[in-house]
Amino acid sequence: MTDAAPHSIQVRISGLRKSYGEQLVLKGIDFSVERGEIFVVMGPSGSGKSVLLRHIIGLEEPDQGDILFDGRSILQSEVARQYRLAMVFQSGALLNYLTVGQNVGLYLQEHRLRKPEEIDRIVTEKLDLLGLKGVKDKLPGELSGGMNKRVAIARALVIDPQLVLYDEPTSELDPLMTITIGEEILNLKARIHVTSIVVTHDRELAFGVADRLAIMDDGQILFVGTPDEVRRSQHPFIRRFLNADFKAKAISDLS
Amino acid sequence: MFQNIGEILLLLWRTFCALPQSFRQRKMIFEQLFEIGNRSLLMACILSLFIGGVVALQSGPVLAERGIASALGGLVGISLAKELSPVMMAILIAGRIGSAMAAEIGSMRVYQEVDALRTMNINPIHYLVLPRITAICIAMPLLVIFSMLVGWMGGGFVAVANHRIALTFQTFFSNLHDVVQLKDVANGLIKSLAFAFVIGTVSCHQGLTTIGGPRGIGRSVTKAVVNSIVLILILDYYITRVMLAFDND
Structure with missing residues (x-):
């Protein structure tokens, strides 16, 4: 690890594919994250978000595609070791x-x-x-x-990371603690300008911290944009995902 | 099965390669040594005392009927030194410590702690496997020596107390001293070292390959203990054959 490296890194994911046996989990993922940006990947459970993070941190190897930090492929382990990466796991x-x-x-x-x-x-x-x-x-x-x-x-x-990956950082937490964790993610950006990739299905957290958002479903990125652009998207899945709400009245009417 | 054997051998090789790191992990090695050695002493003592006793109880009267009861000390001594102490201690440690190793590393794997170590560039083999295998390899021969001594005492007590054998302590231990040679004890210690590698490597491998939550941890623990015991008994046969070949030369 080199101290001379800048304090945040640019990440580019290109054509990432991964399958476990017959099941294709990542179906060609492409996106890039700028230095110091908070990039949120949002999607339902089982959409492949955590698998994507495990590839970026180097816990999994892709079947196809590449992951580049500052334009250099990290699939060669000696390149990956030159960067300081950290991951906050879902379970801690x-x-x-x-x-x-x-x-x-x-x-x-x-x-x-x-x-x-x-x-x-x-x-x-x-x-x-x-x-x-x-x-x-x-x-x-x-x-x-x-x-x-x-x-x-x-x-x-x-x-002293250059890239922090958060895997469902607010799962199992109450709303107040969710806000605290969200504020910590924003504070870190302000204090050390670290690049952050947050994987979550928590809409409040995602729109609260994201500079840009990617919506992921079934191993594919459906949309990438700023929070406002995502809110304005007319993509049927994104509309359904963002507007999903518990219809208690309908259920009580049924009973 | 062949994939498993290959993975276990690879893990053992990587642990060997990591041996120079042992000093850095000395604190964890001492903790494991305490767990494996000190905390197993009582069980080892009870087990060995009764095994020595039962060997004397079974063979003593038969020898006495033929007028060679004085040979009992040597018989108990040899059987414990070359066979019973290493094998019984290995089975005890596989059940007590191998299961704990598989459960501990398995739960660390399931709850992403092993992944967390990897993201910090901490090699799980250096951090988790090396201290455990090093500790078990130090503790096992020591436990086997302890087991031999206690087992011999157990045999001696029965030889004195049983009216059909009716030996004195002096006769029992004098014959044991005449028959049991240092190479017999060394034979048992070499076996115990081999068994320690088997228990450590198989258990750590099962832990590191655990998948699927609490049920997966349970499965790993069972496989670690069963596979270790089967391998110990197979290895015991082959080591005995090799040792006998050396004895005959």
């Missing part, structure tokens, strides 16, 4: 047997990048940044879902 993915502090400092400690006392200082700083004072010595199991998500974000920040 904190190591349960480590304390919050050890989880947040894990990257620095395992790569021997700082002295223990310096790691401690950085961990405290990142936890404070996310409003998590006094939880450093607790285990992840002792925290609420929202706090775990924020610890996961703190762990991502320790890497």
